[in-house]
Amino acid sequence: MDALELRDLAGAVANDIGAFLLAEVDNHNAGDTKSSATDFVTAADRAAEAKIVAAITQSRPGDGFVGEEGTDTASSTGVTWIIDPIDGTTNFVFSHPGYCVSIAAAHNGQVVAGAVADPLHQQLFDAALGHGARCNGQPIRARATTDVGRALVATGFSYDAQRRQRQAEALRVMLPQIADIRRMGSAALDLCGVAIGRVDAYYELALNQWDLAAGALIASEAGAVVVANAGDPGSNPSSEDPLTFAVAPGIAEAFQALLRRSGLTW
DSSP, X not given: OOHHHHHHHHHHHHHHHHHHHHHHTTSOOOBEXXXXXXXXXXXXXXXXXXXXXXXXXXXXXXXXXXXXXSOEEOOSSSEEEEEEEEETXXXXXXXXXXXXXXXXXXXXXXXXXXXXXXXXXXXXXXXXXXXXEEEXXXXXXXXOOOOGGGOEEEEOOOSSHHHHHHHHHHHHHHGGGSSEEEOOSOHHHHHHHHHHTSSSEEEEESOOHHHHHXXXXXXXXXXXXXXXXXXXTTOOOOTTOOEXXXXXXXXXXXXXXXXXXXXXXX
């Protein structure tokens, strides 16, 4: 197992699928929904997942797959790929910026490589465990900030109304204590935003493993403090919803205290 080879394969496939999505973004409709009436899935999601699996299998037969659109294949090599063919499908449906392809590779359960392709901005974020994080091949680092009161913070909201209510209450407490909030609509891109210093922190409840696997590794390898807790797909909202966050190291302690004051736990 070579983490750098896995990273490079993830990046090459993610870039190819990103080009496919750019060609499809204006040639689709919302298609079906999943967990709620606003949780969209398109034919492009399903086609992109199939293309990712086919491309990686051609290079690495025997690897396993876990995909947002239902792919679930056991591994005979110890390597399992965790894929989100379109992270930010709602943005994709509305032809709005903020969608990407996220591909991670786990070896014996540990994520060791990942890539996130933002085709609209022609950016590829990637990382291999112990080798740092990059954007378009250049090293990136989380911001060197020490004042949480001046932090730009990204977050996301659930498709479930009950979780959204909880998230709104937390935001009411947090917003006066920071510079501002950004809501992109893609967990993977938000995590990469922390990695490259576009935002100082990111948090969200009840993400699935395909939402965070690649982006969490990229943020961590860029020096961010990362706690990545995946939930179970389709789980009911509760006070025990898992929390994922990534934060610039200089404000990590203060930001975690703010999360606690906002009623979010981990």
